[in-house]
Amino acid sequence: MAELTFRNAVLAALAQEMERDERVVLLGEDITSGGVFKTTTGLVDRFGPDRVWDTPISEQAIVGAAMGAAMAGLRPIAEIMFSDFYAVCWDQVVNEIAKTRYMTGGQVTLPLVLRGANGFGSLGFGSQHGQSVENWAMCVPGLKIVSPASPVEMVGLLAAAIRDDDPVLVFEHKALYGGKAQVPDGEQFIPLGQARVVREGSDVTLVGLSITVGLCERAAVGLESAGISAEVIDLRTLVPLDAQAVLGSVARTGRLVVVEENPGQLGWGAAIAALAAEEAFDDLRAPVIRVSGGNVPWPVARELEAVVDVSPERVISAVQTLMKH
Amino acid sequence: MTQATADDRRTDRAGDAALYERMLFIRRFLEKVDVLYRQGQVHGPAHLGLGQEAIAVGAASVLRPEDYSIGTYRGHAHALARGAPADAVLAELLGREGGICAGKGGSMHITSVEHGYYGSYAIVGAHLPIAVGLAWASRIKKTGQVTICFFGDGAVNIGAFHEAVNLAALWSLPIVFLCENNQYMEYSAISSMIPVERPAASRASAYGLEPLVVDGNDVFAVAEMVGAAVDKARDGEGPALIEADTYRLKGHSAADAGAYRPAEEVARWRGLEPLLRQRALLLASGTDEQDLIRLESRVAITVSGLADRVLAAPAPDPATVWTDVWADGGSRWRN
Ligand SMILES: Cc1ncc(C[n+]2csc(CCOP(=O)(O)OP(=O)(O)O)c2C)c(N)n1
Ligand SMILES: [Mg+2]
Numbered sequence: 277m278a279e280l281t282f283r284n285a286v287l288a289a290l291a292q293e294m295e296r297d298e299r300v301v302l303l304g305e306d307i308t309s310g311g312v313f314k315t316t317t318g319l320v321d322r323f324g325p326d327r328v329w330d331t332p333i334s335e336q337a338i339v340g341a342a343m344g345a346a347m348a349g350l351r352p353i354a355e356i357m358f359s360d361f362y363a364v365c366w367d368q369v370v371n372e373i374a375k376t377r378y379m380t381g382g383q384v385t386l387p388l389v390l391r392g393a394n395g396f397g398s399l400g401f402g403s404q405h406g407q408s409v410e411n412w413a414m415c416v417p418g419l420k421i422v423s424p425a426s427p428v429e430m431v432g433l434l435a436a437a438i439r440d441d442d443p444v445l446v447f448e449h450k451a452l453y454g455g456k457a458q459v460p461d462g463e464q465f466i467p468l469g470q471a472r473v474v475r476e477g478s479d480v481t482l483v484g485l486s487i488t489v490g491l492c493e494r495a496a497v498g499l500e501s502a503g504i505s506a507e508v509i510d511l512r513t514l515v516p517l518d519a520q521a522v523l524g525s526v527a528r529t530g531r532l533v534v535v536e537e538n539p540g541q542l543g544w545g546a547a548i549a550a551l552a553a554e555e556a557f558d559d560l561r562a563p564v565i566r567v568s569g570g571n572v573p574w575p576v577a578r579e580l581e582a583v584v585d586v587s588p589e590r591v592i593s594a595v596q597t598l599m600k601h
Numbered sequence: 602m603t604q605a606t607a608d609d610r611r612t613d614r615a616g617d618a619a620l621y622e623r624m625l626f627i628r629r630f631l632e633k634v635d636v637l638y639r640q641g642q643v644h645g646p647a648h649l650g651l652g653q654e655a656i657a658v659g660a661a662s663v664l665r666p667e668d669y670s671i672g673t674y675r676g677h678a679h680a681l682a683r684g685a686p687a688d689a690v691l692a693e694l695l696g697r698e699g700g701i702c703a704g705k706g707g708s709m710h711i712t713s714v715e716h717g718y719y720g721s722y723a724i725v726g727a728h729l730p731i732a733v734g735l736a737w738a739s740r741i742k743k744t745g746q747v748t749i750c751f752f753g754d755g756a757v758n759i760g761a762f763h764e765a766v767n768l769a770a771l772w773s774l775p776i777v778f779l780c781e782n783n784q785y786m787e788y789s790a791i792s793s794m795i796p797v798e799r800p801a802a803s804r805a806s807a808y809g810l811e812p813l814v815v816d817g818n819d820v821f822a823v824a825e826m827v828g829a830a831v832d833k834a835r836d837g838e839g840p841a842l843i844e845a846d847t848y849r850l851k852g853h854s855a856a857d858a859g860a861y862r863p864a865e866e867v868a869r870w871r872g873l874e875p876l877l878r879q880r881a882l883l884l885a886s887g888t889d890e891q892d893l894i895r896l897e898s899r900v901a902i903t904v905s906g907l908a909d910r911v912l913a914a915p916a917p918d919p920a921t922v923w924t925d926v927w928a929d930g931g932s933r934w935r936n
Contacts, residue, residue, distance in 0.1 A: 301741060326741055332771065337730045337764035344734020347719055348669070350741065352734075367761075371724050372731060380712040380720060381703030382925035417934065418926055441928030469936065517935035 277460055283453040285427035286315040286391075289434035290353065292463060294323050297351060300438060303329040303338055304355030304392075312357050313393050313453055335365035339390060343373050343443075346388040351438060356392035358401075359409045359447060366412075373443045374418030387441045391434070394423070395487055396537055396574055397451025398581040403573040408538040410447045410485070414514050414547065420468060421514040423447040425489035427457045432466030433512060440468060449487040469516030473525070477507035480531040480595050483522055483548055485511045488535040488586060495535075495591035502592075504599060514544050522548060523556050530561035531598045537586055540568030562601030565594040618888065620662060620820050621879050622896060624654040627678045628876055629904040630687060634677070634694055637908065638855035644696045647708040650678040652818075652850035655875035656781050657682040659823025660749055663831050667744070669719050669735045671728050672751035674709035675781075676721030679751055685713035688907055697914040703925070704917040726756040729765035729778065736769060736776035736840075747834045748776040749827070754800040754844075755786035763804075766842060770808040773839035777830045780844045781817060787853045788861045801844040810842045817845030818875040850874060 280288060294300045302316060308330050310317035320328040331338050335356065342352040356362060362369060369390065377384055395408045413419050422437050422444055424430040430448070437444035474489060475496055482492040489510040496506040507525050511518065526532050532552050534545035545566040552564050570584025631649045638647050650657065653675070661682035664670065672679045680690055685701060693700030694708050702710055712720040719735060722728035732750035739746040756762050757780065769776050780801035784791060797803035802812035815826040823845060830841035848870035852859035859867075884890060926932035 329737075329772075332764075332767060334764035334768060336727075336761045337733060337768040340727070340730020340761070340765065341734035341737050341768065344719075344731040344736070345738040345741075346734070347714075347731070348735050348738030348742075350738045367724055367727055368730060372722065372727055376720060377928070378926050379702060379706040379710045380714070381701065381705050382930070383702070383712050383714040384719070385928045387928070417932070515934050519935040 277458045279456050280427045280459045281454055281456050282427050282430055282448070283313055283315050285430035285459060286434060286448060287317060287319070288459070289431045289438070289464070290316065290319060291322065292431070293435055293438040294319065294327060299349065299351045300353065301327050301329070301345065301350055302353050302355065303331050303341060305331055305333055305357055307355055311355055313450065315448070316355065335361050336368055339365040339368040340372065342388045342390065343368065343376070343386060346386045347384045351387045353389040353391060353438065356390055358405045359392055359394035360404050360407050362409055362412065369413070369419070369445075370416050374416045378418060385441050386443045389437050389444050389446055391446035391448060393450040393453070394447035395449040395451060396569060396585060397449060397487055398578065398585045399451055400576050400578075400581070401450070402576040406574045408569065410514060411538040411543045413445050414544050418443070419515060420444040421447070422468060422512065423449070423486035423514070424512065425484070425486055425510050427455070428459045428464065429466065429510070429512065431459055431464040433468070435463075435465050436468050444468070447486065451487055466512070468513045469518055471512055471518035471521035472510040473521070474508040474510050475506070477505040477529065479505045479529055480507070480533060480598060481522070481525040481529045482506050482508045482533050482535060482591060483511060484508065484535045485514065485544070486537070488537055491586060491588050492535050492591060494588040495595070498588060498592050499595055504595060506595065519551055522551060526552055526556045527559045530559055532560065532564045533567060533591060533594045533598065534564065535567045535586055535591055537569050539571050540566055541571045543568045562598040565598060567591050567594050617883060617886070620658055621883055622900065623658045623682060624820060624876055624879060625897065625900050626904070627654045627657065627681050629900050630681065630691070631677060633904050633908050634691070635851065635855050637695065642695050642912065643708065643855070645707050645709070647694065647855040648675040648853065649851060649855060650675050650849070652874050653781055653783060653847045654678055655820040655879070656751070656779070656817045656823055656845050656847060659820040660751070660779060660827045662824050663828035664717070664747070664749065666717060668746050669717055669748040670751065671719045671732045671735065671748065672721050673728070673753060674721055674723040675753070676711050676751075677708070680711045680713050680716070680718045680721070683713065683716040683718045685711070685716050685718060688911055691907060691911045692914060695911055696916065697911055698917050699914060700917065703921060705925070726752065726759035726761035728752070729756070729761050732776060733765045733769050733774060736774035737772065739775055740772070745835055746775065747831045749779055749831070750776060751779050751781060753786070754780060754782040754784065754791040755794075756780070757800040757804060758794060766808045766810070766840070769840040770810060773837070775834040775837070776840045777827060777834060778840065778842045779827065780842070781847055782844050783847050783849045785849070785853070785862070799844055801842055805842045808842070810840065813841060813843045815843060815845050817847035818873050818878060820875060820879055848873070
């Protein structure tokens with residue numbers, strides 16, 4: 277066991293996979309200096325300049341080069357410093373990376389990872405550096421989407437993303453980078469598409485991803501003291517989605533609250549709510565409630581952030597509403 | 602600017618007839634697609650490279666089988682020039698079983714990885730960064746492979762062009778960027794959309810590259826200039842940016858009559874079109890005209906037989922629409 281921060285868990289996963297497979301190469305802005313969030317520190321010294329490449333500020337070229345290199349047999353990992361910057365290279369992600377295997381009739385495979393800092397977390401990053409954009413990717417067939425909730429999850433899921441033969445977007449919540457936890461020694465690997473029951477419960481199912489998993493856990497503790505038993509599910513991956521884990525839990529609890537940080541007007545929580553409506557209607561004893569980020573571009577002042585950010589209190593109040601049914 | 606002309610390379614004629622045959626086959630193939638389009642047999646748009654065959658054939662002639670090429674929606678000629686099977690390409694255009702992209706790509710996405718043609722992309726400029734990635738991989742793996750990236754004159758005004766050429770030059774990658782300057786975007790003359798003289802060559806110096814221009818309707822000149830650039834790239838001397846002057850004989854796509862082009866301009870370029878020039882050169886260098894006529898009728902028969910066979914093929918199995926999103930062959934996104 278070793279205590280690792282979330283950012284060092286990223287580093288540990290990268291090192292583990294670079295050690296294991298020499299086709300794994302990294303590219304991104306300032307990454308030989310560790311990158312803005314210090315997730316790649318020391319990798320160039322350990323693996324050499326042919327494996328770790330600093331790039332100009334050229335997101336289209338970074339992501340496009342990752343795709344070309346993947347077609348040519350490497351397993352590139354591109355760092356997108358802030359996930360807001362996906363907007364600059366979204367064409368490469370959506371029109372090229374997501375579609376080329378399909379539109380060539382399966383002639384190419386694209387084993388690549390795009391990873392970087394994502395999310396709000398009331399850190400003062402504002403509208404252009406603070407977004408949660410995992411929902412952008414979820415409406416595009418051909419992309420896998422991973423967003424780990426803890427250091428141990430980070431190592432195992434990033435390793436699985438790197439070994440996966442398809443394009444995987446890994447969203448690392450920037451408010452989690454500093455958090456620490458024990459990570460077991462030895463190789464870590466968590467298969468994509470398997471949700472995790474973080475806490476068992478019988479009255480309500482709380483579904484979270486990334487930062488909202490811990491938030492659901494805190495809500496569950498609060499609810500327990502009010503005599504309500506909440507089950508917490510960490511989706512881990514939006515695509516592939518472990519729908520059965522959600523449906524199975526709802527079958528036991530009869531109530532569902534989905535907690536997402538991205539704006540609710542079309543967040544991934546809508547897909548989970550629709551899943552329950554379409555496939556678990558008979559199990560539901562109450563309407564589904566979504567707790568999600570506010571439908572405005574993100575503000576910066578703390579008091580304004582607090583209005584739009586998700587919180588354990590908002591989850592608890594949603595559950596209390598449901599318990600009236 | 603460095604100009605290369607056909608006269609630089611008129612000593613070794615071995616293989617000249619083969620180049621002519623390749624261009625001729627592609628010309629007849631594209632003309633057939635144009636006819637089939639008018640008959641409603643092509644589902645979706647079809648951008649034909651009629652008149653630009655010398656670029657595809659000349660460039661392909663200097664590549665090794667393991668080299669990479671990559672291009673645009675106007676990519677049929679580039680796939681065929683690398684050796685992609687014409688029946689599978691046509692089946693893709695006609696939406697028949699056996700299509701080279703299984704009916705999922707169509708005219709704009711013809712790809713033949715087996716022949717080194719890594720795809721046709723329909724977002725203008727988007728494939729330049731991808732081409733950089735192919736070349737980057739060759740550099741990392743030290744395979745000696747070279748990448749050729751074909752794109753239109755219109756692509757120089759999109760950001761991806763600049764990011765890609767800059768990165769390739771910075772990393773000294775083995776890649777040749779080949780701008781097919783057919784003088785037009787869709788309906789606008791490129792000259793009206795650039796503040797410099799030439800779309801690609803005038804930009805070269807911004808990336809520390811030599812401005813290279815070639816007569817793109819002269820298959821020898823193309824082979825010579827691209828060949829030299831490919832050799833340098835293979836030797837580790839980094840990328841080249843070449844602008845090949847050409848002209849499309851028809852509209853932007855098969856649906857476009859091209860009425861926005863002045864008649865005298867069209868007539869002038871018709872006189873410079875690559876196939877007739879190549880034929881005249883072959884005759885001037887002593888090729889028997891009867892041999893050419895026999896070759897021409899053989900190619901015509903091949904192409905019409907090809908079309909008959911493909912038209913008779915069934916549609917793809919509808920169940921295949923669910924295959925090949927993921928590497929495991931399927932498309933499941935949830936359990
Ligand atoms: C990003 C983008 N913008 C616009 C279009 C629409 N479009 C398709 S082809 C084309 C003209 C491209 O001209 P050029 O690059 O010269 O290539 P050519 O068609 O002449 O081969 C345009 C504007 C597109 N496909 N992609
Ligand atoms: Mg053009």
